Amino acid sequence: MSLTSYAADEREMLLAFLQRQRDQVLRGVADLPEEACRVVTPGGLTVPRLVGHLRDVERCWLRQRFAGEKDLPAFGLDTDHLGGPPSPDRVPLPELVAAYVAESRRCDEVVAAHRLNDVAADGRHTLRWILHHLLADTARHLGHLDLLCEVAGTNTGEAPVQSVGTAVPG
Secondary structure (H helix, E strand, C coil): CCCCCCCCCHHHHHHHHHHHHHHHHHHHHCCCCHHHHHCCCCCCCCHHHHHHHHHHHHHHHHHHHHCCCCCCCCHHHCCCCCCCCCCHHHCCHHHHHHHHHHHHHHHHHHHHCCCCCCECCCCCCEHHHHHHHHHHHHHHHHHHHHHHHHHHCCCCCCCCHHHCCCCCCC
């Protein structure tokens, strides 16, 4: 589905919009010069930290909270996780991007196996609520990515709508 299909059902539309945001993140970090990864906001945000956070957010919400998978390294999001992860700033950006894409695919498998009204293993949220939350969170962080890229003097903004689903590496 593309975002030009205005008659899609709710599920298809939610998933298309989430994938659109993911694709825009991948577009934003594609061919990013090394010096752009070192741009830091006063609060400590960097491109690698942002990509790592998006990976962890999907893992936490869909695999851990919704599907109830145990012992997942959801790093900054899992209060039961005792081991410290390597700082995203020390991991090459292509590795972080590949991990984000792989995690998104694993999360898509969880979503495909459930209905929007299914309630999470933690009993607190429906899949619908979680997908809306992930869409909003990813979009908000995409704005942060745009600002980091602008400061670094690289790509910002959205790709044409027709690119939905094409930015994810095979």
